[in-house]
Amino acid sequence: MCFGPFKRICTWGPLSALAIIKTVILMTIYCSRQSWGQHTNASTDISFIVFIFLSGLTLYHFINSIYEGPGFLPYNWTPESDRNRQFLQFCNVCQGYKAPRSHHCRKCNRCVLKMDHHCPWINNCVGHYNHGYFTAFLASSVIGCCVSSYIMISWLMAVFSTRPLPFSPPSVFTLVAVMFSIGLSIGVVIAVGMLLYFQIQSIVKNQTGIEIWILEKANYRNFSMDKPFVHPYSKGWLFNIKQVLSWHCAAPGDGITWPVIEGCDQYTLTREQLAQKEEKRKRARRYSVITPFTGSWFPISHGFKVFCSPPITDEPRIKLEIGDTVIVTRWRKHWLFGERESLTIPVDNRDVRVRGWFPRPCAIPVSGKDKDSDDSSELDPDVRYLTRNTSGVSKSTETDSNYGSNSRRGHRANSNNSRKDK
Ligand SMILES: [Zn+2]
Ligand SMILES: [Zn+2]
Secondary structure, eight states, X not given: OOSGGGGTTSSHHHHHHHHHHHHHHHHHHHHHHHHTTOTTOHHHHHHHHHHHHHHHHHHHHHHHHHHHOOOBOOTTXXXXXXXXXXXXXXXXXXTEEOOTTOEEETTTTEEETTOOEEETTTTEEEOTTTHHHHHHHHHHHHHHHHHHHHHHHHHHHHHHSSSOOSSOOOOHHHHHHHHHHHHXXXXXXXXXXXXXXXXXXXXXXXXXXXXXXXXXHHHHHTTTSSSOOOOTTOXXXXXXXXXXXXXXXXXXXXXXSOOOXXXXXXXXXXXXXXXXXXXXXXXXXXXXXXXXXXXXXXOGGGOHHHHHOOOSSOOOBOOBOTTOEEEEEEEOSSEEEEEEXXXXXXXXXXXOOEEXXXXXXXXXXXXXXXXXXXXXXXXXXXXXXXXXXXXXXXXOBOOOOOTTSOTTXXXXXXXXXXXXXX
């Protein structure tokens, strides 16, 4: 089953989403079938027809979100003019420059066009080509679950009412199954509804989840300057919506060049990203490991506080030995994020950098003072994203410092992370 095109769908995310969709659809059909044609509640008949239509839309947009995909930047991509290379970051994995709004996704292992985030539920990134499908999938599933909740709750109320039932009394198992489905359906409305809200916000502003984070930092950096940083892609809410949503859900443009507002150019945002990256590189500190770390996600042996405050992100933890050196780029109160310095040079030029989180007590700064643990400017974008989005979406973009990298990739991608994931 898990071969060819099925590979993409045969993971826990899409399979869980399909299981939820299937359970809600089947239980709603069951409840509707029993009261179908009964003149006691004609509105449930109409609701059922609407529900079937929305279920079809949900499945259609779900499958298209997965298989249309976000669109990937070709390997070894370079801008048409060599002069513009200086404004772009280089992806060492794809061996090419990152076009404006593109970011490298660790899960997809490719540079993704106008990357928003990597969504585990569709086992794919949300980006340029599938952003419309993904948003339509969220909208149809939320509205569909509102309707299904109405149908199933109406059925439940009929069962518990004192009036004679128009169908045979259900078994306890059926009652539990319907109640479980109602919970599932309401859960989808709340969780997916929140994600839909953030997606609509992001579409109206023409800012991806990753760009929100970049712009926050840009505003912070330019706070004291006369001219605040202006997002170059936002050309009014109607224009912004048309960039993603249409009846056929097809995105306009090639995902590489973008319409920008007056006074900006194609590289306005990428220049800001490079400046942020350079600042981050300067902030990086070298730490020496004094206690080994296994890479465990919940290391109780490193203290209760470390155990209770793991970074809320899907980024990896790194295994460390005494004497290792780590270039730290992000600080939490009880955790640090960094890249382990490697003494060996990869022969095939693959990206083998070992980066991730580890408990703060495991290492001490080699020189200078330990950074203030409450530095809010270092807040992980993944955390920010997940804080505003509780849907379980993970951000998986590349994120770190280029400390120690060669000069070309010294301005390595991106925004993030989750966020990103991310
Ligand atoms: Zn890449
Ligand atoms: Zn991805």
